[in-house]
Amino acid sequence: MAHSQSPPASSGKPHFQLFESDAVDWLRGIADDSVDLIITDPPYESLEKHRAIGTTTRLKNSKASSNQWFEIFPNSRFEELFDELYRVLKCDRHFYLFCDAETMFVAKPIAEAAGFKFWKPIIWDKVAIGMGYHYRARYEFVLFFEKGKRKLNDLGIPDILTAKRVYRGYPTEKPVEVSEILTAQSTQPGELVIDPFMGSGSAGVAALNLGRNFGGNDKCDEAIEVSQKKLLEVGEVSDRLIQPNSLGLDNVQLGLGEVVV
Secondary structure: OOEOOOOOOOOOOOEEEEEOOOHHHHHHOEOOOOEEEEEEOOOEOHHHHHHHHOOOOOOOEOOOOOOEOOOOEOHHHHHHHHHHHHHHEEEEEEEEEEEOHHHHHHHHHHHHHHOOEEEEEEEEEOOOOOOOOOOOOOEEEEEEEEEOOOOOOOOOOOOEEEOOOOOOOOOOOOOHHHHHHHHHHHOOOOOEEEEOOOOOOHHHHHHHHOOOEEEEEOOOHHHHHHHHHHHHOOOEEOOOOOOEOOOOOOOOOOOOOOEOO
């Protein structure tokens, strides 16, 4: 399904472009060394474990909203995902991966094998506790990776970021404030931030708020609709933001304002 948006009159706002596709397929259509920052939060395999043992009641629908739960991205696909993330990211740039404690131990060595340097886990303090039985979760990890070497913009920022979790939002929605800190630390105005698992679009809103451009992808219709509405409030649609891979874009079309399955 393609979602079209009429080209807006230019107002000097930062630009964004959205796609609806499998994350790895989408990345394969992006040119080498063309992205300045990656912030993303895949639907991890560990979600299925928590559903199976009853530590979350969110099975087919989020109990906190009407949103459909998404399909999980299996651990077995991390190798191809990280290979593509490394390829599209420019040298001397950063990559941030939201994850839980279980997934961290799986993802870290695979990302390192793809070429990323792992710096440390950043802690996102959600302020309010979540669901569960044993020491209910109040935090989440953001794994901090680097390709090449790039200095953070503010060396005074701590490795614990405090922002209250989003209540009754899109499933696993992240607060914009967290992504704003990461974006401000690792980019300059006008650079390109991407999120292959866009969800509610919080990373995109953060990027546009700070004058960065954004390329987002998700395989869920509802995620595209939710994100596009938010992003149009702070940015403009572009048809030239994502540089296509010279090998072709069999699964992605780059029409203005289009979101393509």
